[in-house]
Amino acid sequence: MTIHFEAAELTARRAAACRAARARGLDGLLLFRQESLYYLTGFDTFGYVYFQCLVLTADGRMALLTRAPDLRQARRTSVIDDIRLWTDADGATPEAALRDLLAEFGLAGGRLGIEWHAYGLTAAVGQRLGVALDGVVTLEDASDLVSRLRVVKSPAEVEHIRQAAALADNALDAAMAEARPGAFEGDILAAMHGAIYRGGGDDPANEFVIGSGPDALLCRYRSGRRRLDPEDQLTLEWAGVYRHYHAAMMRTIPVGRAREGHRLLFDVTAEAMAACLEALRPGNTCGDVFDAHARVVDAAGRRDGRLNACGYAMGATFAPNWMDWPMLYAGNPMVLEAGMVFFLHMILFDDAAGLAMCPGQSALVTETGSVPLSRHPVDLLVAG
Secondary structure, eight states, X not given: OOOSSOHHHHHHHHHHHHHHHHHTTOSEEEXXXXXXXXXXXXXXXXXXXSOOEEEEETTSOEEEEEOGGGHHHHHHHOOOOOEEEOOOOTTOOHHHHHHHHHHHTTOTTXXXXXXXXXXXXXXXXXXXXXXXXXXXXXXXXXXXXXXXXXXXXXXXXXXXXXXXXXXXXHHHHHHHHHOSTTOBHHHHHHHHHHHHHHTTOOOOSSOOEEEEGXXXXXXXXXXXXXXXXXXXXEEEEEEEEETTEEEEEEEEEEESSXXXXXXXXXXXXXXXXXXXXXXXXXXXXXXXXXXXXXXXXHHTTOGGXXXXXXXEEOSBOOTTOOOEEEEEETTOOOXXXXXXXXXXXXXXXXXXXXXXXXXXXXXEEOSSSEEEOOSSOOOOOOBO
């Protein structure tokens, strides 16, 4: 079997989920989020794009309902013993198969928590599921239940994230070795991915962001590559990934030379990063971290150039994106605890001048504060 955690740790995680379910008066959970299945059982797949549900009862029994392509995947990568298959066919009704499974488990008439907020559980599938279970069980949205358990990392998880952070550092080294006037963006991306794969890493849960020239002011990947001008700017956002655990980084790299505007923006973002790291400590809230970011940027007269969030949690995530819960935005009441990991991004734009500066790094919340996980300091890097 290929499972990246000790069986005892997985058992403890499921016990915590069962306790949380009982505390909400639930008889069990219908889990559709791949992050939840991986966290609780080790199950590693992208089969969640089809109907796939882990039933976890409040007393700890579990069964997986999935398709035939994931049968051996579940046997190989998880601790799930009870694996049920639904059959592909015109008019297939996996929802009915789940209804029958719930009856077999004695859950008919019970109150079940369900992860409605799951990429594989589309609105269409969710509507069919609601119809199939109407009058059979009472469903309550429990999309946050396992996420709240996942947000504080165990020592084993922290070690995976440290490995991911080291791979992210390697990717930055590879990018800087390629970035120069005339360099092709595709070569830079290939070098970054290659550094992660050669280090034993995994595919990221979403595309790396790369943009140069005017596209350095974009926060999303877009298709199409270009060569860097003699004087240019290059924004990169990427993540090292190890056992699906992500550690994201971000940089805007002036090419050829750093303009004065780049330096002014960098000074603001570096001060904001320091303020956020200071605020990222147990007892503070996610909103407190954002407030630290906003105070610095707004005091510098750059309010129009910043975003309304300055980061989010890091963990084991699956496509389509690596952003984990919770996010750092104004008023978020989530209290920080030791063992949480966040990606802090100080994204700042000057639209009038067409300039960007976007340093970002992942940091671990400790008992006494926070520590960056990268070996690279937040410096102004210039290529070529």
